[in-house]
Amino acid sequence: MRLLVRVCFIATLLVCYVLLSCALEHEKRNSEEFQSPDKNAESSIKVMRNYTTANDGRRKAAAPRKKVKKTGSKRSSMGPKSDITCTRMGGICQSGRYICQGRYLKDKCSRAPTRQCCMPVAAWSVLCAGHHNNRVRACDTHGCGAFNANRGNYLHKAVDLVCDDYGIVSAPFSGSLAGPVSRKEPAGNQFDGVKLVNDVHCVKIFNIRPYRYMGPVAQGEALGYLLPLQDRFSGITSHLELQMCDGTDPSPFI
Numbered sequence: 001m002r003l004l005v006r007v008c009f010i011a012t013l014l015v016c017y018v019l020l021s022c023a024l025e026h027e028k029r030n031s032e033e034f035q036s037p038d039k040n041a042e043s044s045i046k047v048m049r050n051y052t053t054a055n056d057g058r059r060k061a062a063a064p065r066k067k068v069k070k071t072g073s074k075r076s077s078m079g080p081k082s083d084i085t086c087t088r089m090g091g092i093c094q095s096g097r098y099i100c101q102g103r104y105l106k107d108k109c110s111r112a113p114t115r116q117c118c119m120p121v122a123a124w125s126v127l128c129a130g131h132h133n134n135r136v137r138a139c140d141t142h143g144c145g146a147f148n149a150n151r152g153n154y155l156h157k158a159v160d161l162v163c164d165d166y167g168i169v170s171a172p173f174s175g176s177l178a179g180p181v182s183r184k185e186p187a188g189n190q191f192d193g194v195k196l197v198n199d200v201h202c203v204k205i206f207n208i209r210p211y212r213y214m215g216p217v218a219q220g221e222a223l224g225y226l227l228p229l230q231d232r233f234s235g236i237t238s239h240l241e242l243q244m245c246d247g248t249d250p251s252p253f254i
Contacts, residue, residue, distance in 0.1 A: 086117035088200045103252040124172035128163035134254040135162045142236045147249040158243035165228040174219045202245035
């Protein structure tokens with residue numbers, strides 16, 4: 001009888017152990033399945049973060065392209081918005097295929113780039129009294145008077161106009177005198193003169209003795225007289241020197 005009771009007690013313990021083991025195993029599986037979605041969520045979050053970072057990098061890289069396009073559009077749209085620059089100088093804007101009795105100036109007219117500013121002959125009045133036109137000094141023993149003429153170590157960024165010694169020099173256009181000017185050559189020769197400006201033009205006239213250095217003047221009004229050059233340069237053609245303030249060629253206006 002006692003043996004039977006012991007056998008039943010041991011069998012009961014074995015059954016309880018098996019049931020407890022099964023319960024623990026089932027709970028372990030449930031806990032692993034519950035944790036697996038979190039891992040998947042974390043991995044998806046990482047993927048999303050990487051995708052967002054990649055997109056941000058692409059957007060940053062694309063930003064300069066937009067700026068370049070904007071800059072290019074501004075450059076392409078740059079240019080005169082009207083013809084007023086040309087008309088103020090006494091010219092007329094027209095297609096370059098038409099004949100211009102004077103000379104064409106670029107970048108002075110609006111609309112199509114083929115439209116250019118036609119400047120009439122002698123847009124400025126004659127500077128030197130006693131002369132019918134503004135005649136550019138030809139070459140002599142001391143050099144040539146044309147714009148960009150070779151002067152040895154440099155180019156002549158002005159135009160020499162033939163004048164008589166002590167001849168009256170007149171204003172080529174209406175404007176205001178803006179004070180004395182001076183120019184010194186590499187050889188040491190110094191030339192003095194006066195500056196004349198208006199809304200369109202700015203010139204420096206050298207080798208003259210001005211009557212005054214400041215105040216308004218009208219086109220054709222006497223500015224001063226030509227200083228002789230023969231004392232320093234024997235055999236040179238007497239002339240004044242006309243220079244644009246920005247260093248460009250004044251030939252189209254004279």
